[in-house]
Amino acid sequence: MTIEQIYTGCLAQGAYYITSNGEAVIIDPLRETQPYIARLEKDKVKLxxxxxxxxxxxFVSGHVDLAKATGAAIVYGPNAKPEFEFISAKDGQEFKVGDVTIKVLHTPGHTMESTTYLLKDENGKDHCIFSGDTLFLGDVGRPDLAQKAAHMTQEELAGxxxxxxxxxxxxxxxDVIVYPAHGAGSACGKNMMKETVDTLGNQKRVNYALNQPNKEAFIKAVTEGLTPPPAYFGLNVAMNKQGYESFETVLNNGMRALTPDEFEAAAENTEALVLDTRSNNEFYKGFIPQSVNIGLSGDFAPWVGSMIVDVKQPLLLVTDPGLEEEAVTRLSRVGFDNILGHLKGGFAAWLAAGKEADVVDRITAEQFAKEANLETEKVIDVRKESEYSAEHVENAYNRPLAYINDWIKDINPEEHFYIHCAGGYRSMIAASILQARGYRNFTEIEGGFKSISETTIPKTDFVCQSKVMKA
Structure with missing residues (x-):
């Protein structure tokens, strides 16, 4: 028996590949299936x-494409009703894979069909659980995502x-090993550990949710502090239930190379959004007007899902040459399949063609410390509330990037302000969105709070709850 965790850091997601005596099972696969198929062929095992x-x-799972390619059966626990052929497993049902047995434990709460898979080794001993979003390391799955589908409150689901x-x-x-579906950084929980594998015994000791004195305390603990889920979550659920266009088709469309003239025409004649995936350190120097910057080197896919609400939004990509396929792949993982193509030769080709370009007004943290007057000028901190609460620039306003569509209306276009995040990634996303919507009255700070903290500018950890940003 072999068990391999295939962890994808940008999604904080764990898929699992298990083999035993010539047979294999894959749990919660990613959208792109070719790596799994290649691995099955290499190991000479049948899925x-x-x-x-x-x-x-x-994320969008690869279950549909993988089943078509291999003939393997898709298995869901009780209450699942997808629109494709599958096995509806009963609570307690067992599946043999080679010499091991996988037992279905129906564990509703995160969703109604949520299921934990208990693997028993060749000797019948409980070896590990694949806990999905039911049990994380340090946390449990949030109980607010399935409220509409289950016709229940988050408190009822938590119960x-x-x-x-x-x-x-x-x-x-x-001694049972816990293999969760996600780790720290995922929006599916609020208190996950950075580790991705642990024993159940240790989780019984350290997991706050497992240490509540009673059901009422548990419900209160797991429902406190939940932030609204990203808008794309419901659309991904629908794709996982209904099926989707093959990854190969999505990839072929995204790999369509467009000359600067073709790219410009596509941007003008369609409702496509120009998504620039270069680093913030490159983007600010020059970019296609109205484009949005979400860097491929960061938490790319989750931020795309948070900032671009509709997964059906047509996209035109600007990438560093050679990274087109990676961008398309990572977009497809969160359901953004409507990719019209990418700029051939990248932004350098756009400039070489004499096309119009825009820039972001960016200064260093040292410049900010020298020129900013914190008594009279606004500073907007787009980090999460928890980051802001720990320490922030004195008198700064906290406006998390995730809620930019809510607070952007409070911006006075006539009044200058400074904007920053932790290191420049999120503030450049915000800067690109602001400029795409006509705001140019701001200066973005290079290196974010990390660099600001190294200057003499006044900082505080005091949070004034009544502080309101007025237009």
Missing amino acids: KYILETHFHAD LLYESLTTKIMPLAD
Whole structure:
């Protein structure tokens, strides 16, 4: 028996590849299936099952394409009703894979179909659980995502999650290994550890959710502090239920190379958004007017999903030459399939063709410290509230990037302000959106708070809850 965790950092997502005596099972696969198929061929094993822990909200799974390519059966737990052929497993049902057994533990709460898979080794001993979004390391799955589908409140779902954990998972032995679907950085939980594998015994000791004295305390603990989920989550759930266009088709469309003239015509004659995936350190120096910058080197896919609400939005890509396929692949993982093509030769080709370009007004942290008057000039900090609360520039306003569509209306276009995040990634996203919507009255700070903290500019960890930004 072999178990391999295939962890994708930009999504904070873990897929699992298990083999035993010539057979294999894959749990929660990513959208692109060729790496799995190549691995199966290399190991000379037959894929018997594709196990899905639930209908994922934060990424599009590769289950449909993988089943078509291999003939493997897709398995969901109770209550799942996808629009394609699958096995509806019953609670307690067992599946043989080579010499090991995988037992279905129905664990509703995060979603109604959420299922944990318990793997028993060749000797029948409980070896590990693949807990999906039911149990994370340091946390449990958020109970607010399935409210509409389940016709239940988040408190009712949290109560179900409590019952699932206490009756199905907590009774298992301490030496059982926990393999979760996500780690730190995922929006599917709020308190995940950076580690991606642990023992159940350690989780019983350190996981706040597993250490609540009763059901009522558990419900309160897991529902406190939940931020609104990204808008694309519901659309990804629908794709995972209904099926989707093949990844190869999406990739072929995205790999369509457009000359600067063709690219410009496509941008003018369609409703496409120009998405520039270069680093913020390159983007600010020059970019196609009205384009939005979300750098491929950061948490690219989740931020695309948060900033571009509709997964069907047509996209035109600007990338560093050679990174076109990676950009398309990572977009497809969160359901952004409507990619019309990319700029052949990248932004350098655009400039060489004599096309119009724009820039962002950026200064260093040292310049900011010298010229800014914190008593009279506004500073907008687009980091998360928790980052801001820990320490921030004195008198700065906290306006998290995730809510830019809410606070952008409060910006006075006649009044200058400074904008920053932690290191420049998020503030450049904000800067590009602001300029695309006609705001040019700001200066972005290079290096963000990390660089600002090294200057003498006044900082504080005091949060004034009544501080309001007025237009």
